[in-house]
Amino acid sequence: MPTTLPHPLPGIAAFEALYGAAWVDNQATPISATTLVLAALLILVAVVALGLAWLLQAQVSKVKRLHAELLTQRSFSEGALDALPASVVIHGLNGHIVGTNAYYRQHPAAAEAMTAAILAEGFGETANGHEPREIDYTADDGISRQALIWNRPILAESGGPVGSISILIDITEFRDAERAARITDRGLRDIVQRIPVVVFTILKDTQGVRHLTFAAGDVRALFGLELADLLGMGDVLQERPLQGRIHPDDIAAFGRLISPATAGLQQRSLDFRAFGRDGLRWIHATLAPQPLPDGSVRLIGYFIDTTELNARNEALRIARDVAERASKAKADFLATMSHEIRTPMNGVIGMLELLGRTPIDAEQRELLRAVEDSADVLLQVLNDILDFSKLEAGDLRLDETLFDPRVLVDNVISVMAARAQTKGLGVHIAIDATVAGTLRGDSVRLRQILLNLLSNAIKFTERGSIAVRMVVLGDDNEHQHLRISVTDTGIGIPEEKQATLFNPFTQAEASTSRRYGGTGLGLAICRHLAELMDGSVELSSEPGVGTTVGFEVRLPVVRREVIAPAGLHGRHAVVRIGSAETAAALSEHLKSLGMTVEQSMPSQSLREGMAASLLFVDPADKDSETRISAHVIAVTGDAGPSTVRDERLFLSANPLKWQSLVRACLVVLELRDDTSPENDARFSSGGIADADPLLLSLTGVPADRGHILVAEDHPVSQKLILRQLAILGLSCEVVDNGRDAFEALSGNEYAMLLTDCNMPLMSGYELATAWRQHEAEIGSQRRLPIIAMTANALAGEAVRVRNAGMDDVLSKPLQLLPLSQKISQWLPEQPASSRSHVSNAYDATQLASLTGGNGESGLHAEMLQAFSSASRDDLLELRRCVEMDDTAAASLSLHRLLGALQLFNDGALLSQGKQLLESLHTERANEALSRLPGFALEVEALLSSLNSQLAE
Template identity: 30%
Template sequence: MAEIRKPGCANGACSQTATKPELQAEGPAVFFSHLFDTSSFPERWYCGTWSTDVGWLHIISDIAIFGAYFAIPVVLLYFLLQRRDLPFPKIIWLFAAFILFCGFGHLIEAGIFWWPIYRFSGLIKACTAIVSWITVFVLIRLVPEALKLPSAALLARELQQNKERLDFALESGQIGVWEWNLKTDTLVWDQRTRKIFDTDPEMTNLCFEDFSRRLHPDDHDYVKDLIEECIKTGNPYHAHYRIIHTDGSVHYIQSQGRVVSDEEGEPEQLIGVCHDFTEKQLQENALVESELNFRSTFEQAAMGIAHVAPDGQWLRVNEGFCKIVGYQSEELLPLRIHELSHPDELETDLENMQRMLAGEIESYSIEKRYLTKQRAAVWTNMTVSLIRHQTGEPKYFIFVIENIQERKEAKEKLKAAKQTAEEANQAKSEFLANMSHELRTPLNGVIGMTELLAGTHLNQRQQEFVDACRNSGESLLNLINDILDFSKIEAGKLDLDLHDFDLEKLVFDTVSTMAWRTTEKDLELPCFVDPESRLTLKGDSYRLRQILVNLVGNAIKFTDSGEVLVRTRTVSRDQGKIRIHFSVTDTGIGISESKLNRLFQSFSQVDASTTRNYGGTGLGLVISQNLVELMGGSIGIESQEGIGSTFWFEIPFEISPSSSTSQLANTQLVNKGALIVDDNQTSRKILSDYMQEWGLKTVGTASVVEAKTAIQEACHQNQPFDIVVTDFEMPDQNGLETGRALKDSEIPVILLTSSPDTQLDPIDLQECQITLTMRKPVQRHKLLESVYHLLTSQHDEDIINTSDSKGQRQVCSQTTRILLAEDNRINQLYVTELIKQMGCHCDTALNGQEAIDAVLQNHYDLVLMDCQMPGLDGLEATRRIRELEKRGLLKNKLPIVALTANAIKGDRERCLEAGMNEYLSKPVQRDQITIVMEQFLKKNQSDDPEPHSVEILCKEKTHQPSIDSAALMKFCSGNLELISSLLDELESSGTERITQIQKSANTSDARGVAEAAHSLKGASSILCAKKLKELSSAIEQAGEAAELTEITILIEEVAEEMQRCLDDLPRLREEIYSMNSDSSE
C-alpha cells in the first residue's frame, strides 16, 4: 500500500501515503463516497499554500477546459466535413488533435487529485507535445502558401469589380438576366429584362404567365416546347422569338437558358439571359429586301446593268444590256469589254477605269458606242462605279448603261433644224433690215415734206389735209416700229440698254409729247410722280418711254372725255434697289371682265368694232408686256365696262449713286397762300401737293365762281392769296375771268393751258392780270421755280410766256456749212430744206465717195451721212474720212451724224464703231435735226481759244460772270423751258463731269480725259459759260496730246469754275426771268 504523508513533512514531502489498489479494493461505493473527501487527497493539498478551495478550483477549471477542448475539435471537424473546399484541411485536423490532447491533459490533471496516475499524465503530455510540434512544422511549411492567398477585403473588392464589369457588359449589350423558380412559379427579372419585355418596374410577383402573355402568337408554342424540352432533358436552350409590347410594336428577342437542379437532382429553377435585337433584325430584313429589290431591278431594269471584273471581263449582265448589244447573257460572260466597245471611246473608258482603281475618282459618266452582235454601233450613256472588298481591294465595276441612240439621232435632227432656223432667222433679219430701209425711206419723204408744207401759209382746209397726211404718216411709222419690235421679241433678240436717267423728267417729257393727242377731245392729261420716286435710276429709259407711250396712247384713243392720269409710286426700296409702280388710269369705254384675257394677245383687240372705230393692230400691249417682263417686272389691268380702265406695271430699278431726293422746302415760301382753280379734281390735287411740298398753304376751287368767293373770303380775313394758279379751259368761264377778279391787286396769276394750239391775245392777258402762262401737264420743278421767282422778286404787270415758239429756231449762222450725203432725192430735198430754214448752207452728195471728195475740197462744220448708199456706203466713207484726219489731210475732227432707215439691234453700234459721232433713225424729225445741230455746231460757232500752256492759262484770272445770261437768253430764243432744262442739267451733272475728268487723269487715261473734257466743253458752250469752255478746251487739247503732267492745276481751276457756275445758278435764274419780263414789256 502506498504511503500517504501528512502535511507538514519536511522538504514538502508527506509522511502519510495510500496506495491505489487499496482504494480500488474498497469498491465503487467507497470511491464515490470518498469522492469529495479531501482527507485522502495527495499531499500537495497540504504543501505550501494549497488548500481545499484551491484544489477544487483546479479540478473544476481543468474539467471545464477539457469540455471546451473536446467541443472545439468536434465543431472544427464538422465544419471541415461541411466545407470540403476549404484550403489546407490537414492543419485543421492537426489543430483538432492538438486541442483534443490538451483537453485530455487537463482531464487527467483533475483526476490526479484522487489517483496518482502520473505516468499516464506524462504520456498524454508527450502526445500533446508531439502533435504540437507536428502542427508547428506543418504551419511553418504552410505559411508561405497561406500568404499567397488573397485577403478577404481584396476578394471582396475583386468580387465587387467583377460584379460591376458584369453589369457594364450586360448594360452595354442590353442583356437582361432572369430566373424562374419552377417549384413556386416565381419569375425574377432584372431592370433590363423588364425594359426588354415592356414591364412596369414596380410590378412584383411575376410568374410564367406574365412572360407568356408577351409572346407573339406565332411563336408561343415554339417557345413553350423549347422550355419544356430544356426542363425535361436538362440541356441548355438557345432561342429567337418575337414579343409584342403594349404599344403593339413587335420586338425580336434572343434568349438562352439552362436548368438548375436541387440536391436530389430534380429541376429546381430555370436561369438565363435575353437580348432585344430588333434593330439588327430590321436591318437584316431591310438588307434582304434591298437585295431582293436589287436583284429584281437588276433583272427587270430597262437600262443595261452589268458587273465587270477589274480585268474587264463581264461577270454578270441583265436582260436590258443584252437587248442593247444583241447578245445572250451566256454569250457575253466569256467576253471582255474591249471586244464590245467602239475604238474611238475605248481608250477614254479604260483610262477612267484605271483612275478609279487607283482611287483618283469615285465614278465617271461617259457617252460611248457599244458594238452589237451584228457589229453595229449603238450610242449609250454609261455611268461606272467601283465596288471594293472590306480590305479595300477592288471587287468589281458596276456599269449602268442607257441606250441613247434615238436621242442622239433626234439631237442631230434638232441641230440641223436649228441651223436651218438660224439661217431662216438671219434671212428674216436681213429682210426686216431691208424692209425697214425701203419703208422708212419713202416715209421719211412723206412725213418730212408734210412737215415742211405745214410750215407754209395754208388756209384752214389745206391745214386739215396736211394734218391728216401727217397723222397718217406717223401712224404708219408707229406700225412699222411695232412690227419691228414684235419681230425682235419673237426672235428673242430684244435687249436692254441700261443707263442712268431721271425718272420724273422721263415721265413728264413722255406725257408732254402726247398732250397734242388730246387737243380734239375734252381730255385732261394730269401726271404725278411721288416724291420717293424722284430719283436718278439705272435702266432702259427708251423702252420705259415706249411702254408709257403705248399705254398712254391707248388710253387717249379709247377716252373721249374726262381724264387720263399717269402716276408713279414706290413699292419697295432696299440697298440700292427700288421697285416702281406705274399706272395709267382713264375714264374711257372700259373693258368687260370676260374680254380681259384677250388684251395681251398678238394682233388682238377686245372685239371687231373696236378695230373699226379706233383702229390699231393690237401689238402695243403685247410689246409692252414683253418689255416689262424683260425688265423683270409685271403688268396688269383693272377695268369696268363703261367706267374706265387702269393699266399698271411694276419694274425694279437700280438707284444711281449720283441720285438724290430733291429738297423742295424754302423758307421764303412757307405759309404763303396759293389759290388753285381747276375744274379737274385730279389736276387740282396734284398742283396742291406740289405747292405744299414747298410749304405753301393752298386752297382749291373747281370754278371761277368758287374762286371769286375764295378770294373775297381771304380778303375779309385779311389773309389774301399771294399767288393764283388757274386753268384756262373750264366749263362755265375760262381762267381769264379769275385774273379779272384780281385786276386791282398785284397778286401774280399763272394761267395753265391744255392745248398747244391755244392762241391767247397778249392784250387780254395783260388786262386779266395774267403774269405767266404754262402748258399742261405742268412739270413740278418748272411750276415751283416760277412760283419761287414770282413770290421772291418784284414784278410789274409783266407777261412771261413759256409756251413753245412756233417760229423757226436759228441754231447756226449763214457761214455754217453742212454736207448731206443721201442718195434718195426726196430725203435730200426734205433735210436740205430743214437745214436752210435753220439758217445754214447745205451741200449734197449722192454716195460715200462724193462725200469724201467734198470734205477734201471744202470745209464743213457737220456731215449728215446716210449709211446705205450705192457704191461706197456711209460706214466705209466715215472710216476713210477718219483715216484722212489721222494722216493730217483734214485739219479738225469733222462731226459725222449717221442717218439710217434701219431700226434693228446693232445698227447704232456699227455706226459709232465706224467713227460716227451720233445716230439718227429715219424718218428724221425736225427736233432731232435741231438737237444734233445744237450739239455739234454751237460749240464750233464761237472759235476755240488758241492753244495755251497750262501755266499761262491758269494765271489768267478774270472776274467775268460764270455764265453770260444775256447770251444764253439770246441763244435759246427766250425759251425759258429750254433754259431751265439746261440749267437743271448743269446742276445735276456738272460735278460728275469734273469727277470723270479727275478719274481719267488719275489713271493716266489721256483719251478718257479728252473725251470727258470735250463733253464738258460742249455743255459749257451751249450754256455760254466762256471761262468754263476755255478751261475744258485746254484740258481736251492736253488729253489729245497725251500731255497729262501739268494738267492737275488746270483740273483744279476747272473745278473752281464749275463750282462758281453752280453757285451762280439762283442769281442767273432771277436775271433771266427779269430779262424776259423786260423784253415782254
Template identity: 25%
Template sequence: MINNEKKEQRFFNCDYQPLREKNKTVAGIIVIFTEVTEQVLAKNKNTATQKKLTTELGIANIELAFRDDEKGKRALELGIANTELAFQDDEKEKRAAELIIANKELLFQNGEKEKRAEELIIANKELAFQNDEKEKRAAELIIANKELVFQNDEKEKRAAELIIANKELAFQNTEKEKRAAELRIANYARSLIEASLDPLFTISPAGKITDMNNASVNIIGLPRDKLIGTNFFDYFTEPKKAQEAYQQVFAKGFVADYPLVIKDHKLTDVLFNGSVYKDEQGNVLGVVIVARDVTAQKIFEKHLQKSLKEVSDYKYALDESSIVSITDQKGIINYANDNFCKISKYSYSELIGQDHRIINSNYHPKAFINKLWTTIANGKIWKGELRNKAKDNTIYWVDTTIVPFLDEGGKPYQYIVIRTDITEQKRIEEELTKAKVVAELATTIAKEAQNKAESATDTARNAVKSKQQFLSNMSHEIRTPMNAIIGFTKVVLKTDLSEKQKEYLNAIKISGDALIVLINDILDLAKVDSGKMTFENIPFKLSASIAAMLHLFETKIQEKNLVLVKEYDNKIPNVLLGDPVRLHQIILNLVSNAVKFTTAGKITVTVRLLHQDEDNATIEFAIKDTGIGITENKLENIFENFQQASSGTSRLYGGTGLGLAIVKQLVEPQGGSIWVESKIGEGSTFSFVLSFQKTKAEAELVSDIMELDAYIKNIKVLVVEDMALNQLLMKTLLDDFGFECDITANGKIAIDKLANNTYDIILMDLQMPEMNGFEATEYIRNNMNSSIPIIALTADVTTVDVAKCKAVGMNDYIAKPVDEKLLYNKIVGLVKKSAIPEEQKSDLKFDIKQIRYIDLAYLHRRTKSNPALMMEMILLYLEQTPPLIHTMKQSFQDKNWQLLYASVHKIIPSFIIMGISTDFENIAKKVQEYANTQQYIGGISDMVLQLENVCVQACKELEEELNRIKSLT
C-alpha cells in the first residue's frame, strides 16, 4: 500500500529487478508497479467519488493549459494520466491508461540509463496488454532486445543475444523461418565456443567427443574429423584418472580444477573443468569440458623449485664458511648462524632480539661507526674490519661486509652482515709490525740500502711471510755494490802495493766479508730468533782480525774528534781456532754503539788473556766509552730485543735496539758471557769472555795463484751484465783466469751475440732492462735449442730466484759478491761437463721439476669443497684476470702509474684465494710501491713480466682444474 500526495491509499503489486553496471556491480533496482487499488476499493466506490475525480480532472487540465515550462507541463500531464487511470472502469481501458502513464514517465526521465530502464517497464506493460499469443511473443521479443541494450558485460550480452534468438525462433510462423532461426542459434553457440582461448569439448555420456573448438585441435594436434567420435579418455597419459574425473561431472553436475596431462606430442599439463548440459525436458545430453593449458605454469614452478634449492645451497655454503647475522633497520638481531654463536660465545636465544652493539668492543672511534651507519642507511654496501668482543670478553677481529635490503621506497628495512674471522691475521700483523724495527739496523751498515729496507719492512706489515721478501730485497740491494767493492779489492791486492796499502786493502776485504756475513745474519731474523746460528772453528789471527775491524771506525772517530785506544795482550797466542766472522760481528756491534753514543772523549778496546792451558785460551774483550751512559733500571734488560738506554735514544741517535741482543746471541752459544757496567754521564763498558782452542796450524791464506787445467784453457765466456762496474770486475776476473770474454748489457744483445759467435759458457745477470736473464735463458733453451751452460749471477739468493733459475733452464748460480775461487771452479766444472760425450750426458741432466703455481687448499676450505662454488670462483678468476694483466702491462708501457697501482691492487687478493705463492704477492706489492713513489722504475719491467707469467700459468692450471671438477659432477 502507498500513500500519494493527497494521503490517499493506493494498492500496487511490485516486481523488483537489479540494475547492473558494466563491471557487474549493482547500480540500482528496477521496480515495476501493478496497481490493484480498484479491486481493493471496488466495493467502496460511490457516485460522490466519481464526481470528485471528474472535478479534479478538469482542474488538472486547466492547470496544464497554464504551464509555461516543459518539465512542469509533463509532470502535470503525468498527474492527469494517473487521475484518468483511477477513473477507468474497464480492465482493458485501465491497462491502456497504465501504458499511457508509462510512456509519460518515460518522457519525464533525464538520463539515458533511466530512460532505457523505463522503456523496459513500458515493454513489460505492453506485453501484459496483449490479447493474443502472437502479439504477446512479439512483445517479448521487443523486451529481450531492450534487455540486450541494457547489458553492460560482453558475456551477458551474448547470453542475451542467445535468448533473443530463441524468442525469434518461437515467433516464426513457418517451418523455414524456424529453421533459419535455429541456424542462427547454432551460429551463436559456435561463436561462443570458438571465442574461448582454452580447449573446449562436448562429450557424450558414453565419453565420445561430439564437438570441440580450434584450441582443442591445436593442443592435441589432430584434425577435427579425426577427433569426432573418438574416446575422450584416450588422449590422456592416465585414462582411468580422466574417466574418474568425467564420472564426477555426472555425480556432482560439475568438476573444477582437476589436474591431468594430455598425451599430445609434448605432454601438455592441463586443468580439467566440466559441467553437464541438458535439453528442455531436463535430460542430460552430455558434458561440456574446458581444459586450461598449465604447461608454462608447471615449467615456472619447476624453475622456481630449482632456484629455491640453489638459494638454499648458497645459504648453506655461506652459513658453513662465514659468520652471518641479519638485523632490522635499527640493528636488532633477528637471525644468527652457528658460526656467529660460536665466535661470540652467545647462544642463539641470547642473541635474537638484542641490539647488535652487544658485541661492540668500544675500540673504534665514534666517527668510524657514524660513517658505517651513514653508508648502510643510504642503501650502500659497507666493507671493513671490525674489532668485536665475545660474551667472555675475549677480543676477535672480523673482515665484515654489510648489505642493506631495500623496500619499495629505496629505504633499508634489514641488513645482512657477513664476516670472516681474521684474528690470527691481525696477530701476525702485530708481530710483523715489530719486525719493522729490525730493518733500521741495516741502515747503519749500508746507507744506500736504507730506503729499500724501510720499503721491505712496510711490505712485511702486510704479508704473512714478508721476512723472506725482506731478505730478498736487502740481499739484492746490498750484495750488488758489495760485489764491486770486494771484487776490486781482491783485484787491487794482486797488484804491486806498499805494505801500508796492503794493510788497508786487506782491512777492506776482511771488513767487506764480515759485512756480507753480518747482513745475512741480520736479515735472516728466523735464524737469530730461533738460536740456530752455526759457528765455524777455523784457524785465524786474533790480532789481525781486531785491527781490521777497528780500521772501519777510524774515519768516523776522526769526524767526531774522538780518540781510539787499542790495548792488546801480547801473551795471547798468535793463531787460535774459532769463528772470526762471528767475532767480527760482536766487535762491530759493540764499537759501533760506543762511537754512536760518545760525543767527546775516547773509546778504548781492550783484549787480554785471562788464563790458558795446554788446549784452550780464555780471552776477555772490553769496549769502554765516555758516552751518555745507561740508567741502572735499564741495565738488566739492555740485552733484550728492542731495548735502548732510554725512550729518547732512538730519536736522538737512531738504531733499532737489536744490536746488543744479537751480540748476546752470538756470545752465549759459544760458551761465553757478556755484561755491562755504566753510569749516567760518565760512559759504559761492555765486556765479554770467549774461550778459543789453541792450535799449531797457521791461519788459512787465500792462494793468489790458481792452477789451470790444460783441458779447459782458452775458455770463451759470454758475460751478460748491465752494470758497468760489475762488467769491468767480471772482465778483470776472467782475464786473470786466462779466459776470453765478451760483455753484453742485456739479454737481447746476448742472443744476437750467441747467434753469431761460439761460446763455452754464459754468465747471466738476472735483472736487466729490455730482456732480463730469465727471458734470455728461456729463449736460448726453447727458441735456439741451445744447451750451452748458463750460470746465473744474482744478488738475491732466496728460494724464489733459485727455483726460478732452475725452472727456466739455468745450470747453476753464483751469489754476489762473487767469490773468484767459487766462480772459477763452477766455470771449469760446467765446461768440463759439457765436453762429456753425448751418451754420458743423460746421467748429468739437470732435474727440472714442473712447478705448480696454484694450491687450492684455501679454496677447498672456504667453499667446503662445494663443486658449484669452486667452479664459480675459478670461472670468476679466469674471467677477470686476463683483462687485469692487459691493463697492468698497458699502464706500465704508458707510464700511467696510478692505473698500474690500481690494476696490481686488484690482482693481489686472488693470489690468496688460488693459493699462489706469497713470493709473487710480495712482487706485486713491490710494483705497487715503485708505481706509487715512481722510484726505481727500471726494476718494474721484470716484476711486471713475472706477474704476467705466473698469472698466465695459473689460468692454465685453473682451466685444467675446472675441467676436472666438471668431469666429477
C-alpha cells in the first residue's frame, strides 16, 4: 500500500474531510463567501502569529542584553570590592553570607575577627546600623593589629531591609602615627613646660581676625597670664591682656611685630621686656608667616625667656669693654715703650754705623762690633715683643710683593754670616734649581722667619756648621710649595721639650735665657707668621747632634725663569770639587743660570779633549785646569769675599751665595751684567768684594735730587739725620717744630719733607694734614712727598700717618740703607745735565770728616754738646712749667729730656724720670709736678759731670 503522508497544513486536511477528495481535483468548483471569509481569517491568524513570534524574539534579545549588562555591572562591582584594601562581606536577611571581596578571602584572620564582631550581641540589629567599632585582632603573621568595623543595612526601594553589608578597615598604621603624634605633642609640651618658652600657632583669617590654634608652654612664667586670659570668643586671640604685660618702652615695637601692617611674608623677630611671674623679663620673639590657599595667613612662632642670656651678654659686653680698654692701654704702653726705646736707639745705632766708617784701630773696631751686637740684640728683643703683641691682637697684616727667593736668602745670610763665622761655624746654602725666579709673597715676613731660625741656630751652636736649604715640594704651574729649612750641629733639644718651644716666652731649659739670651718668642713668632701665610713650621732635633727647623709655604709663581745675565745662559760648566755637599749646591745654582753642568770628583780621571766655559775646582787642584780648556774658579771653604790671587779667582763657599757666584762667573768670562748695569761686577787687582748694599743703594741716589726739609725737635736726632743725608749726597734744612716747617714749606721749594711725628707747637700729623689742605686750596699740580720718622712700631701707626696725608714711614732708629731706599723711591730723578758732579762713593777720609773728623771721641763730644745744650733749655722750660702749674707742658718737656738722657745715663736718675713722666698722666700729677725741680737739679749735676769728663 502506498504510504500516506500527513498533510502539511491542518486547514487543508479539514477541507478534505468536509468536501472530500474531489476538492483537490483540478476540476473547477465554485467558491462560496463563507469559504473566502474563513480563508481570510486563517491568513490574519497567521500574520498575528508571525508578529507575536517576532516580538517574542525581540524580547528574548533584550533580556539577553540586559543579562549581559547585569553580568558586566556585577563583575565591575565585584572588581571594585576586590580592589578595596578592606574586608567586605554581604549578608542576607537570614544572616547568611551572600558575598565577600578578595581582601576578605585573602585575610582569614581578619575575616574571622570580623565575623565574630558582626555576630556580637546587638551589632547590626537596628535599621540604621551601629557606629564604627574598633577591635583588636591577631593577624595571619601573629602580629596584633587594630581595625574599624562598619555594619550598614541594605534597603529595598520600599525602605525595608533586604540584607546588610559589613566593612573592616585596618587602622594599625593610623593608630601608630596617632600614638607617635601624641608622644611628640606630650614631649613638646613637657619640654616647653620645663623651659621658659611658649610655642604658638595663630591663624589670621581673611577678615584679619587672629585665632590661637595652638599654644604650648608656660605662658604665666613669661607674661604672668593664663592661656585662657588671652582668648575671647572661642579661640580668638585677645591682644589687650598681652600688651598690658609688655614694658611701656617696647609696646610699639611689639605691636608692629604682630600687627596687620607688618603682615609680610618675611620672618620677624624682636627682643622686648615683659612682666612675668617673677618680675621683669627679657623675651625674644620670632614669628614666621605662612600664606594659605584661601587667603588666610598662618603665623608660627615662639617666645623664649632670654633674661639670663641677656645678663650674660651684658657681662660679656662689660668684659669686652674692659678687655678693649686694657688692650688699648697695652697698645698705648707698647707705643710709648717703642718710642721711648727706639728714640735713643736711633742715636745709638745710627751713630755706631757712622762711627764704624771712621778711621779706628783694630781694638776699637772690636769694641765697636761688641756694642753693635748688643744694640742689635736689644732692638731684636724690642721687635720680638712688638711683633708678638701685634700677632696676638690680630693686627699683623701681610704685604705681598714680588721677590727673588735666591736674593732673599743671600740677603739674610749676609746679615747673619759674620756672626756665625766669628764663632768659627761654617755656613752652607743649597737652593734647588727648580725654585722659581720670581715669587709673590710677604718677603719681609719670610725674611723675618729665616732670620729668627738662623739666629737660633747660630746662638745654640758652638762648633760645626749651619745649613740653609730651599726645596720644591710641589708645583702646579701657578704655585710652588716650598720648604725652607735651617739645620745646625748645636746642642739639640730633648724630644719632651720640643713641643713647648713654640709657646711664647718658653725655652728648652730654665738656664737657656741666662746663658744664651733671648725672649723665647722667636719660634712662637715664626709659627704665627707661617700660619698667617697658610704655612707651617716643623722642628726635629736630637741632643748633642743638632736641630733642623723648617717652614713650608705655598706661593704664587710670577716668573719661572731666574733673572740672570744672558751671557751665562747655555754655557757648560764642569764642577770638580771634593765636597759633595758644595758640589751639589753649586751645580743647582749653575743650572738655575741656564748652564749645563757636569760633575766630576777629583779622584776621577778626565777624558782627553774635555772642554767647558767654566771649571770649578778645589784651591789645591792645579792639575785639572791644565787638562781642561776652561775659565777656572777655585772654590774655597774659607769665609770672606771673593778675591783674585795669583791670577786665580777664589770663590767662597762659606757661604756660597747666589749673587757672589753670578759676579764671579761674569768676572772670569769678562762679561757685563745686563740685568742690572749699576751692579756690574768690578774686577781689580785686589779682587772682587761682595757688593755693599749701602754702596749699591747710594748709586741709585744721585746728587741734586732737590732740597729736603727735615722737621725734628731732638738735637741729637737732628745731627744724625744731617750727617746721614750728607753721606747720601743730599742737601737739607732742619727745623725743630711743625709750625716752622709749615712756614718754611710755604716760602720755599722743597723736594721732600722728612718729619718727626711728635713735636711741639704742631705735630707731624697736624703738619701733614695742614699742608695737604694747603695744596688743595692753591690747586697745586705737585704733591710734596712727606715721609714720617717715628719710633712707634705698632701696626696702627702706618695707617695713622697715611690718614694724616703722609706718603710713607721710616722707623727709628734711622739707618742709611732704608733711608736711601725711601729717598730713591719718592724723589724723582733729575735730568743728568742738572746733576752736580758729586761722587757717591765715599772713602774713609770723607766719612771721617762728615762724622766729626777725629773718630769716636769727636763723635761723642759732638753728641754730648748737643745733649747739654738742648737739655739746659729743656730744664729751664721744665722749671717754667712747674711755676705755671702746667702739667701737659711739663710732660712734653720731660719727654724730650728723657729721650736724650737715655743715651748718657741708664741708672736710677733715668728710672726716676720715667716714673715722674708716668705719674704726670695719672691722678698723682700734682705730686709729680712738685718733684720735678729736684729731678732737674740732679740732671744738671749729671751734665756738669759729663762735661768735666769730656774736658779731661
